[in-house]
Amino acid sequence: MAKFKTLFTAVIMLTGFITYAQxxxxxxxxxxxxxxxxxxxxxxxxxxxxxxxxxxxxxxxxxxxxxxxxxxxxxxxxxxxxxxxxxxxxxxxxxxxxxEEKLDELEEVVISGTMKEVSKLESPVPVEVYTSKFFKANPTPSLFDALQNINGVRPQLNCNVCNTGDIHINGLEGPYTMILIDGMPIVSGLSTVYGLSGIPQALIDRIEVVKGPASTLYGS
Missing domain, CATH: 2.60.40.1120 (Carboxypeptidase-like, regulatory domain)
Known part of the structure; x- marks a missing residue:
């Protein structure tokens, strides 16, 4: 009887191992x-x-x-x-x-790369466009928080007390980042932070991101 119990236990253990390995x-x-x-x-x-x-x-x-x-x-x-x-x-x-990108997305109009309305396909400057659908899939309370979902863009909180921070693109510090809302630039680092933190994500239609040397179109 003892031998039977030992054999029965061994069979159960072996069966469990085989099932797990599948x-x-x-x-x-x-x-x-x-x-x-x-x-x-x-x-x-x-x-x-x-x-x-x-x-x-x-x-x-x-x-x-x-x-x-x-x-x-x-x-x-x-x-x-x-x-x-x-x-x-x-x-x-x-x-x-x-x-592969959707064809209808490639036909959309972008402005940031050339400061005029052109088709995304015809734009000489690579412009990344993130629509409201992208941000709805990753809900956040403010625009500042929503930027963390964009590749290469990292919002950094510098002060937990006053809730101020800056936005880094491709590893560069906040002062190297220029932000425009409806084509109007926001000057001063503090106004950038407070302004973006106070803008609900639901109000954003889309965000256009220009990286690299092409951004010199807007200044040094």
Whole structure:
């Protein structure tokens, strides 16, 4: 009888191990056709009701995925939905996704790059446009907080008492950042902070971001 109990226990432990080993993870990176990482892109397996979002480097991880072939969906605002079947039969499967911008988004008009209304496709200056749909997907109380969801833009709180801070773009300090509201520049660092902190995210129609040497169009 004792031998039977020992054998029965061993079989149960082995079965549990085999069941546990039948799951793995899918990981990789989500970017656009230029290789720019896409932040907060959603990736999911609808049939399993499993999903995740990409981090600030565009990396994602889907964990505890059963072995087999599954259809994966990747979504990001301003980009076409991407679907692809991925087979997982090991501890992990690596897959990178490249999303293409929606054609209707490319036809939109931008102003910041040339100080006049031109099509985004015809603009000689690369302008990143973030519409209200992007910010609704990542709700925040103010415009200052909403900027943290934009790649390469980092609002930094410098004083917890007076709630003042500045906005860094590509690692440069706050004084190097110029902010315009409806084309009118905001002068003085303090007015920038207080002004943006007092603007609700719901009032924003869109944000245009110009990075690099092209910003010299607005001054030194």
């Amino acid at each position: 799951t793995g993870k899918i990981l990789g990176k989500i970017s656009d056709i230029r290789g720019v990482p896409l932040v907060a892109a959603s990736i999911s397996i609808p049939k399993l009701n499993v999903g995740a979002s990409s981090n600030d480097k565009g990396d994602y991880v889907l964990e505890n995925i059963p072995y087999g072939t599954w259809e994966v969906e990747v979504n990001h605002i301003g980009f076409d939905k991407h679907k692809e079947s991925i087979t997982i039969n090991g501890e992990s499967a690596s897959k990178d996704f490249i999303l």
